[in-house]
Amino acid sequence: MSGAGAGIGQLASGLGTALMALLVLVWLAVTAVTSPVGAGLLMAPSALRALHALAGRERERLGRWGPEVVAPEPPPTRLRLALVDPTTRRELRWLVRHATLGFLLGLVGVFLPVSAVRDSTFPLWWRFAPKDATSTSLGFGTAHSWPDALAVALLGLGWITIILGLTPGMAGLQARPGRGLLAAGPETDLSLRIVELTATRAAALDAHATELRRIERSLHDGTQNRIVGVTVLLGAARRMVARDPAGADELLERAQSAAEQALAELRTVSRSILPPVLADRGLAGALSGLAANSAVPCRVDVDVPARCAASVEATAYFVVAEALTNVAKHSGAAHATVTARSRGGRLLLCVEDDGRGGADEDGGSGLTGIRRRIAAHDGTLSLASPPGGPTTLKVDLPCGS
Missing domain, CATH: 1.10.287 (Helix Hairpins)
Structure with a gap:
């Protein structure tokens, strides 16, 4: 339900910027129509500033619901420069899409939960409704008996099914023009x-x-x-x-x-x-040796058919060694799991334990050293450690660097 709830929240917040996009689009259209008589030329800088401000607000909104959208250099507000500015052109294309498709998707995103609540709870209050009032949120049908009221409740369950299945995709579709057109260019x-x-x-x-x-x-x-x-x-x-x-x-x-x-x-x-076990037994054997010597019972699952660069394997070895040390010292876990996969030229590591959680990178637990080792190979590290556990450390390294 969390994905559907986030999707509804994103669609609803997108409806707000889509409504403003519709107003700015009308403003720009009026500016374009009146420009031959001179009034549009006076309105153009204000309309462009409104466009750029709305685009910045949309970047902030998308950043709250997902990866940050990096803003380009501030675009011009003078009409002659704006006509040839690539950033302004991309913002105009986004404005048209968001004011139309984004607005419709936002309306649907607000309509669905309201309809789901109304129809699914209809049997609780249908007897208090006016006699000939419409029973369903779609505007048709009247309920004269309990079977009719239960049929409306089934419609409400249908709305809930649609919310669970479609709202995440609808939110992604609404956000796609902003993420594609409002992000900084190649330069x-x-x-x-x-x-x-x-x-x-x-x-x-x-x-x-x-x-x-x-x-x-x-x-x-x-x-x-x-x-x-x-x-x-x-x-x-x-x-x-x-x-x-x-x-x-x-x-x-x-x-x-x-x-x-x-x-x-x-x-x-x-x-x-450089541990000799890496040269003798490869990454799988080296990780198995670490698990065997771990103070916490540890299971290892390695699927790395080809050898990676020696420096990458050494980094993976030390990352797992430090992670298992942290598990033994800080987590209070009863069991740990180490997983290594080679996919698409990347080495993916995962160390998970069933301990108390709450790992803090700034708490002197060795995570800062792990992150520095990974950054040296242009890799990434993600840590999920909610209070109460479990703690999951994921590492993504390029195999050949």
Whole structure:
């Protein structure tokens, strides 16, 4: 019902702008007719400003009901410039369509729920209606008995069926001219794409610098300190080997243990750069290994027939690893699911858990780092985590970048 309710709301809000579009269309028509005698030339700037303001209002309305409609550069209001301006021409085409088809669809969108409520509740109040009053919302028929009243209620159920089946499509049809004609042109799209790429490049460099700092800290605070410890122990054992062989042997054992720990930490750091399991077992095997080591029981479903670029697979691996870590630390979930699909040159990941929900990207849960990794590949991330759960993390990455 939520889709039908949203469709009715969108159609009703579209009826408001369609009514204003009809008034502006009449205004422009009067301006065009009177322009030869001079009055239209004086009215033209005001009419064009009204057109541009209404187009901006429609962009805002469409943005509230779906993806944002990016506005182009402000169009001119002088008549001579407006006649050759592509943005103004597209707005005029939208105005005609919205004032006609959009207006009719809006009327239908308002009529349907009113008729559904009236007809479906008719048996509750039909006895209080005037004797010869029309029974149905369509304007025909009178009810003289309970079967007649129930027949009207069946018509109301028919209206509800139509609302559920058609209103989302009607809302999309009403919005289509605005989304197609009021959006910025190719030049603006290119500028926005440059801005987007600049932002993702900055995010990639920031993520790269963060990763380098993490590796440097791991090597400096862990491996390097243990190797220094090995050197100190070996020097002490060398000095003691002549006078205290037993003490020297103990120091050598400690040095060997420290060297083994340093080697283990070095392997951990190297795996964090590019996990060898990806090269050995592919993405499916790597994700299965993550699920097997997860603190929360996890099911893995992978359908990726062809190998992706190594950097993409590494990003997918680390994203799932971080997501499962977050599940174990913050969600209180009893079960998690990891899904990977390769479709149309894109790698689609989904990590879902049945925990308490309420994941916050600004709460230090690692989601910011995940988003930066994905942005470096020009991918997208969406998170749905309502209070009470479930939490669903979806990632879309290009396979070949």
